[in-house]
Amino acid sequence: MYGDDGFTIFDLQLWAEGLGISAWVFITSSILGLLFGVLIGLIRYYRISVLGKILMLISEFLKNSPVLVQLFLVYFGIPALLMIDLSPVEAAIITLSGNTAAFIAVIVISSIDAIDKKQLEAARSFAMSEWQILKLIIYPQSLAFAMPMLVGLAINQLQVTSLVSVIGVVDLTRVGDIVNLRTFEPFIVWPVIGATYFVLAKMIGIAGSKLENRFNRYKRVTNI
Amino acid sequence: MIEIKDLHKNFDDLEVLKGVDLTIRPAEVISILGGSGSGKSTMLRCINGLEEISSGSVVVDGLDVTKKDELKAVRKKCATVFQQFDLYPHLKVIENITLAPVQVLGVSKTDATNKARALLESVGLGDKADVYPAQLSGGQKQRVGICRALAVGPDYILLDEVTSSLDPEMTAEVLEILKNLANDGMTMISVTHEIEFAREISNRIVFLDQGKILCDLPTADFFSADGGMADPRIAKFLSKMGTGS
Numbered sequence: 001m002y003g004d005d006g007f008t009i010f011d012l013q014l015w016a017e018g019l020g021i022s023a024w025v026f027i028t029s030s031i032l033g034l035l036f037g038v039l040i041g042l043i044r045y046y047r048i049s050v051l052g053k054i055l056m057l058i059s060e061f062l063k064n065s066p067v068l069v070q071l072f073l074v075y076f077g078i079p080a081l082l083m084i085d086l087s088p089v090e091a092a093i094i095t096l097s098g099n100t101a102a103f104i105a106v107i108v109i110s111s112i113d114a115i116d117k118k119q120l121e122a123a124r125s126f127a128m129s130e131w132q133i134l135k136l137i138i139y140p141q142s143l144a145f146a147m148p149m150l151v152g153l154a155i156n157q158l159q160v161t162s163l164v165s166v167i168g169v170v171d172l173t174r175v176g177d178i179v180n181l182r183t184f185e186p187f188i189v190w191p192v193i194g195a196t197y198f199v200l201a202k203m204i205g206i207a208g209s210k211l212e213n214r215f216n217r218y219k220r221v222t223n224i
Numbered sequence: 225m226i227e228i229k230d231l232h233k234n235f236d237d238l239e240v241l242k243g244v245d246l247t248i249r250p251a252e253v254i255s256i257l258g259g260s261g262s263g264k265s266t267m268l269r270c271i272n273g274l275e276e277i278s279s280g281s282v283v284v285d286g287l288d289v290t291k292k293d294e295l296k297a298v299r300k301k302c303a304t305v306f307q308q309f310d311l312y313p314h315l316k317v318i319e320n321i322t323l324a325p326v327q328v329l330g331v332s333k334t335d336a337t338n339k340a341r342a343l344l345e346s347v348g349l350g351d352k353a354d355v356y357p358a359q360l361s362g363g364q365k366q367r368v369g370i371c372r373a374l375a376v377g378p379d380y381i382l383l384d385e386v387t388s389s390l391d392p393e394m395t396a397e398v399l400e401i402l403k404n405l406a407n408d409g410m411t412m413i414s415v416t417h418e419i420e421f422a423r424e425i426s427n428r429i430v431f432l433d434q435g436k437i438l439c440d441l442p443t444a445d446f447f448s449a450d451g452g453m454a455d456p457r458i459a460k461f462l463s464k465m466g467t468g469s
Contacts, residue, residue, distance in 0.1 A: 122310035125272050126324035126376060127299035136323065140314050218314045218356045 007188075011179050018175030019196060025089065025171060026161050029096035030154060036097065037104020042134075044105065045112050055105070062102035068163050071095045075167045092164035100157050107149045111142035144215035151208030155201045162197070172196055225249055226271060226380065226413070231280035233266055233435075240266045242435035243280070248413060250379070253406045255422035255443075256415045258432035259461060264415045267432065268382050271413070272302045285379070300328065303373035307385040309365040311357040317344070317368050318353040321375045329376060336375070343371040347401050363394025370401055381405070383414040387421070419465050423447060431458055 040059060044052040062070065075091035078084070086094075115138060123133045165174035176193035180186050226248040233241040240263045248254055256264045269275040270282055273295045284301055287294040311320050321340035325331040331339075344350050347367040357365055366386060373381055383402070387395040399421050406412060406425040416422055422429060422443075429446040431438045438457060445451035452458045 116310075116313075118306070118308060118310045119312050121274055122304070122306055123312070123324075125274055125299060125302075125304045126372075127296050127328045128324060132327050136327065137312055137314075144314065218358070221356045221359045 007179075007183060007185075011183075014175050014179065015172075015192070015196075018170060018172040021089070021170055022158075022161050022172040023200070025092050025096065025164060025169065026158050029093050029100055029161075030157060032093070032097035033100025033104055033157075036101035038108055040101060040105035041108025041112070044109055059102035059105050062099050063106070067095065067099055067160055068166065070099060071163060071167055074098075088164070088167045088169040091167060092161070092169050096157065096161065096164070099160070100153070103153050104150075107146050107153065108142070111146040111149075112138055114145045115141050140215065144212075144219065147208065147212040147215055151205060151212070154204050154208070158201055158204065159197065225285060227281075227283045228267070228271070229281045229283075231267070231270060231282060232278045233263070233270060233275060234278045240435055241270070241278075244432075244435070244437055246430060246437065246440065248380075248411065250411050251409045252428060253410075253412045253426045254414065254428045254430060255426040256413065256430045256432060257417075257419070257422060257461070258438075261434075262432040263435040264432045265384055268304075268384055268413060268415050271380075271382060272299050272304060274304075300376065301379045302382055303376050303378035303380070304382040304384060305366070305369045305373050305386045307388050309357070309362075309369045309389070311365055311368060311372070313357050316354050316356055317349070317360070320357065320368060321372045324372070324376050340371065340375055343374055344368075347371060348397075361394065362390050363397050366390060366394070366398045367401060370398070370405075374405075379411060381410055381412045383412060383416070385415055385417065387416070387418055417465065419462060431455075431461075433457055 040052075040055045044056055046052075071091065074095045075086065075088065078091070078094070079086045120133055120137060123137055128136075161171060162173040165171050165177065168174075170178075172193055176189050180189040183189065226246075228244055228246040231241050231244040232239070240261075244263075244267055246267075256267065258264045266275055270277050271284065271289070273289045277290060282289045284298045287298045287301075289295050289298050312323065315323065318337060318340050321343065322331075322333065322336035325336040325339070326333055341350070341353060344353055347370060349364060349367055349371075352360065352364065352368075357368065360368065366389075369386070386402070387398055390398060395418070399418070402412070402414075402421075403425050412425075414422065414426070426443045428440065429443050429452070430440045431446070431452060438455060439446070439452050441452050446458075447453065453462070
């Protein structure tokens with residue numbers, strides 16, 4: 001059934017599998033990155049011991065070095081260091097989660113900084129706890145502020161997932177590579193792969209701007 | 225009763241309060257006057273623990289503000305109205321008012337909302353419950369600020385230069401509401417530049433100068449020629465503010 005050239009129905013299946021892997025790597029690393037990033041940002045904001053400083057130092061490294069280098073470091077470094085097996089997908093998720101977390105931490109800190117601190121003092125004066133203040137006052141306002149940055153980051157990190165193909169993850173890009181090598185149709189394969197990423201990115205963008213509108217409702221009222 | 229004894233407050237090397245003694249009894253309305261940097265706002269902020277005190281004591285109805293567990297109880301008794309309103313911009317007017325009653329006092333949302341609507345009605349903002357603070361004028365924001373303070377059913381209201389950010393017309397509408405509150409017997413401590421307002425609503429006037437109480441007199445005595453006005457520093461302050469005779 002596999003011809004030397006020409007596309008088959010299996011290419012479509014391969015494409016769907018690649019898409020699944022890309023989406024899986026993207027979604028899990030985004031969720032983990034969000035969790036850790038928020039945690040790092042909050043630890044830094046509340047100035048919890050030296051931990052905040054150490055975590056920020058690590059974030060600086062992750063933000064300012066190539067993802068590909070980080071990927072190699074994790075994929076080849078961690079198994080050697082910890083004497084464990086690490087699949088390419090696991091290495092990809094660990095790397096991208098860390099990288100995403102580093103950017104999220106910065107977004108969290110700057111979004112909290114953007115809030116007028118005097119209203120937090122007002123809330124304190126009404127005997128609200130720090131947790132209530134974080135949940136009911138800081139969180140909704142900083143989320144509204146952070147939303148455009150988060151959407152931008154998500155779209156960027158989606159494209160970055162294509163790097164994981166170099167350590168052998170059969171993601172969308174790797175699928176493109178495989179099919180292209182077999183069919184020698186680069187002007188069909190790569191536009192299709194590119195368009196797939198484009199559609200995914202657009203979906204994130206559209207969902208993001210819907211959320212953005214919802215969280216920013218209070219800002220768009222007319223002043224008198 | 226609020227008892228302030230030998231209160232000192234330093235910001236690093238700067239000593240802002242240099243031993244303040246003051247007792248505020250229920251139903252008293254006290255205005256704290258003084259020039260910029262006299263420490264009057266700082267003193268107010270020490271009462272509900274927004275500033276940590278350096279030494280001395282502040283005790284509200286037997287509760288020590290320097291003790292963490294007692295501070296929370298103090299804050300439930302004292303509600304503050306702020307100079308810059310400091311409303312929560314992401315919440316509608318009604319939610320601004322119900323937030324503390326629901327979250328801190330455990331009042332049901334329905335009860336808190338009903339009370340908030342009644343309060344808004346009483347300050348002439350019955351139609352503004354469902355707008356955001358950004359849609360209000362300064363005077364309206366401050367009236368919401370007053371409702372927010374009243375909603376927690378405080379024993380004491382702390383007013384921190386509540387009219388300083390308002391133009392004269394808006395000032396008048398806010399002062400009218402506060403005057404009614406004073407008449408209803410609310411205990412209030414007001415830091416202000418509005419000499420006439422202080423004169424109208426206060427039982428007592430405390431004049432702060434360079435971190436110390438220069439005088440603490442019943443209002444009538446404060447403005448009489450042989451009372452507070454006898455002190456050249458107070459006479460000078462009042463003449464600069466364009467009142468006093």
